[in-house]
Amino acid sequence: MTATLGHDDQHSAGPDEPAVTPSELIARVRDARAAADRAEADLLELAVAWAHAHPANPWDDNWHAPKADGDDDGSPRVEHFEDPEQLEWFGIPEVAWEAPAAFAAANAMTTAAGKAFLRDALVLRHRLPRIYARLVRGQVQVWRARRIAQAVLGKPADVAAYVDTELASVAHQVGAVTLDRVLDDAMTRLYPEQREIEQLEELDKRHATLDERSLNHTGIGEMTLRAEWADLKDFDKALSLVAAALKRDGCPESLDVRRAVAIGILADPARALALINDDEPPAPTKEVVAYVHLGEEAVRGLDPTARDESGRTLLEQTVRLWCGRTDRHVTVRPVIDLNESHPGSEGYTPSESLRERVQLRNPTCVFPHCARPSRGCDLDHLIPWPIGLTTEGNLAPLCRHHHRLKTHTHWRYESLAPGVFLWRDPHDQRFLTTPTGATDLGQRPRLDSALRSHCG
Structure with missing residues (x-):
């Protein structure tokens, strides 16, 4: 039986559980939230202490956070940093390369996540002191403070100071839009010439990225494109041409689905051209390597699922569709039984x-x-x-x-x-x-x- 409670009605309790009103539950939620925020703030302070306790050894040949190398005005010399990750550590104390691993393991984080946590903590402590002080006093949540810290990674000292001054009083409620506006104001006011260069550098941010994590049991994934508008328009036109050719050949799918199918066809230019020109399609040249595990029940048709190496569950029918495509080479490799012993390899390199x-x-x-x-x-x-x-x-x-x-x-x-x-x-x-x-x-x-x- 389900009971509907009013604002101050008592919460149903078991025989050994005291009655609790909704107002008391809300009070407990607020207390738990405050305790969690305090614990997160304590952890960030510990991160600062851990980083300070593990300064980089200048004679260590392994990678470590680079020394803050900048001009007299506090702006980084970008050309002195070999990769973007090093630039992110500009303006904060050097940390030994091995320091993040133990800190991350103690927090059930990946080493990369622990390293980023230490970095953000140091940015708050050394580059955003006003916001850090409010965080220590329990007035700003850690996740909000870290978002601000990440916005000033690699930025000149005066830009970080500008952001710290402008946002310190509202850091507990600042959103992404406000943060972007303040950062944009700082760069435009203080570095107008660099701002123009950054606009040109946007061209270097073009990408076509396949999101491997988007693959699910249906075999459908996602890909994002960022390119010049003219190139995107040309690609869009090519998708429409192939989609129209598919419809002409009797494909019953919707326009959106045919455009999605066209992506794979365009990956084989000869096949795409033959389809558009209504010519005989060439022999398949594309090959996709996928590791799929089918249990005995699936092979016998008694289990409708399979799984890939990451443990994701796939529909067995999805695997059959992949293998049934005429535009792919399919290679079946021998089954490896991990319960059987292996003789090993001679020499250093494994077979x-x-x-x-x-x-x-x-x-x-x-x-x-x-x-x-x-x-x-x-x-x-x-x-x-x-x-x-x-x-x-x-x-x-x-x-x-x-x-x-x-x-x-x-x-x-x-x-x-x-x-x-x-x-x-x-x-x-x-x-x-x-x-x-x-x-x-x-x-x-x-x-x-x-x-x-x-x-x-």
Whole structure:
């Protein structure tokens, strides 16, 4: 039975639960929100302290946040920075390259997310002192303050000071539109010539980006285009030509769907031209490599689903449609049974079959909370070669950053079972990583039920 409560009616409670009115629930929500905001602010202050406690070693050959190199007026010399990430650290203290990993792991973040958190905290502390002071007093939420900090990354010192002065009093409620306007005002007032250059540099921001994360069980994804208007108009016209040709050939789909189909056809210019001119289509030349896992039930037609390497569920019918297309080469590779043993490889470099087994076993980098796909990772020898052989049990995928972290710092890990690893950091933090994620074991070696459940 469902009861409707008035504004001050009592909330239905169990026999051992005290009655609570909606007003009391709202009060608890407000208290919880305030406590969460305070905890986030405390964490940001700890981030500042952690960064200050780990200054960069100028003699370290590994990457670290670059020294703030700028002109006398406090503007960065952009040409001195090798990549945009380095420019983002302009104007804040240098931080040792290995410092973000332990901080991020303690917060169940990826290393990249932890590094960005440290960076934003330092920007607030050193470049936006008024906004930082309000944050420490609990007057500005961390997410709002970080958004302002990210807006001034790599900007000259006087621009950051202008934004800090203009927004300090309203930082607790400033929105994206206001933030963009204030930043635009600052750049236009203080750097009008650079503003003109930036307008020209917009041409360098053209892109055509396929969003891999948009793929779902339907096999449909998304792609964004940013280009000169004339080029976009030409591409739009080409889509319309192919869509019209598809309709002429009897395609029953709507115009929007035919234009979407036309994207794939335009990827094969010879086929697109033949279709538009009503000629005989050429032999297919395109090939798409996709790793799809079908269980025995799916092969027998008893299970309508499959999954890809990231664990996303696909409709089995989607896979059949892919394989049935006439404009693609389809290659069927042998099934790899991970329960079977592999003899390993002679020498340092693993064979393709061994590499495939390790990547299938652990689909991502095995560092705690890292989500980098293993197919883009190095295969690390847990016991260095040649003491440790190139075998499945002695290999694990590590992205380049975490591979270097393991090699050059005191992060260590060991294999407890196939695909299961125990990590230790220089501060005695322990993490258990498996193909499904990471478990924080705290700062003491607690190889308890969590380990036993994973390792038998």
